[in-house]
Amino acid sequence: MDNIKFKALEVSEVEGEYTRKVIEKEIKDLPAGNLIIKVKYSSLNYKDALSAAGNKGVTREYPHTPGIDAAGTVVEDQSGTYQKGDQVIVTGYDLGMNTDGGFGEYIRIPAEWAVRLPENLSLRESMIYGTAGFTAALSVYKLLAADIERGNILVTGASGGVGSFASAILAKLGYDVTAATGKTEAEEYFNNLGVKNIINRKELADDSGKMLLKEKWSGVIDTVGGSLLSNAIKSTSYDGAVTCCGNVASAKLDLNVYPFILRGVSLIGIDSVQCERKLREDVWQKIASDWKIDQLDEFTTEVRLEDLDRQIENMLAGNSKGRVIVKL
Template sequence: MKAIVLEQVEGQTQATIKQADLPAAAAGEVLVDVAWSSLNYKDALAITGKGKIIRNFPMVPGIDFAGVVKHSNDARYTAGQEVVLTGWGVGENHWGGLAEQAQVKSDWLVPLPAGMSSRSAMIIGTAGLTAMLCVMALEDAGITPESGEVVVTGASGGVGSTAVALLHALGYKVAAVTGRESTHDYLLKLGASRIMPRSEFAETRPLEKQIWAGVIDTVGGNVLAKVLAQTNYSGCVAACGLAGGFDLPTTVMPFILRNVRLQGVDSVNAPFARRTAAWARLANDLPESFYQTATTEIALEDAPKVAADFLNNAIQGRTLVKIR
């Protein structure tokens, strides 16, 4: 199969497009002909070697993919069935989706939702699934469109873009936080009602004026501390990222004085039932306009070059990778 293969040479990660052979299938594994994958921030770190993502070489990156089952050792999946995979360490410690084939544990797969193509599934990808899980976390906390305004931080990225589109489609009033003025028109097209510069979130006090009924935060650090201090009484903050740092310079004040809920959201190890529910919601709730507005399509051969753009903050929306 053709694949991006990461190897370490003299301490440096090298990404090469080459032919590679998958190992023999083990019990319970499924062989998938990959049609589409995507580039995520974690993929960019792995391909460029800028992050400690890959521990064992050689490795095929790609934390998500969609395609068709070629052979299955599990009765739940049959040849010709369309499937999607996100998470589970695929593309990190198990060969991933930036290849013509992938061989994975059947428990990691999800049947492609009815009415969704494999191409659309990878426009959504890991980022979109994470965004949907964040929206569901706000809903579980009782945050409705009538509760008030919801803010999305890191809004021009993959998770943020999908979250803005989803929230708008569900009737929420959405504020978008971004560090790039060039993305303002893009975010307004996705459904943001107003844009706020990230610079306004650099400093915070233990408590500030109550503004947000809900928050989807992809940034962490000072930005997360700021939105916590601004969240309404009984509001909810769904935190899923650390692009701005993994520290949290806050106090207990929002939690014990305003009853604020900080809900962590993880898509890597999300259980099957939660995943399938999220994918079904994405198939129904994500507007068709999102797929055109938020997508840049590239070929597999272009992925190593484009990966560097992620680290230079030059990517907006979703980067779709055509495998076949």
């Protein structure tokens, strides 16, 4: 089957310039692996946009096909784990980074990267969640495991993919959610997610230099890092918890130890890339059952492979909202 031809978005580098084009490839062009999947859906994440723009911190060598998410059907599995026709999800690991990803109609990967599609979840729905939804659900999973009080929970970067899902899942579970965003005009968008309290992220700014700030949040899901994260930690109530999964604002954290030693605040790191398999399967089961969101289509834009270039530019410019999924 090595001569099967398929479409893929390829990013090429010529004299330091990067171009994106939908081309025709063959399965023999794919990297080594024991599992071949025919991709039905993928999704666009910020890491994909960086890879598509030539960010060497994400993708070292070009030409390359991005797409850190993929959902589809098994074509061949030499490991014996899956049968032909099984429906699977792939997120994380090296997919779409230095291994050709979900912006192609076929992928070839190690079988251990895939998980079975849970019942009550379609391939399309799994990619509406994708890495963003999985990261959000993993953040909620670990935040609730910290046994925080059922007070007000802050979500930063709330209009992004991870923030949107985290806000919606927490609202579905009955928590009071405060969504912090630079897009506060999107009130209807957040109300549809079940979130009633929306604040401008500027309200979280503080340049007083104080070691601690007034207690506001029983828990925080931070998706952006930087000063928003440090101020959120300083504002977290006694015995509260904060999860951290992103650094789009900054990778630097200007902080002191007082929130941890005087208020007992916990800082929980979230890694959805190398997350161990059992936990990965448990979180996907939550997504497909108790935590499944009713309004998935309301914050989803579906595009073709040929439409991706414009969507990538929107994301790099900070003009993307909700989720973009790709139907292959």
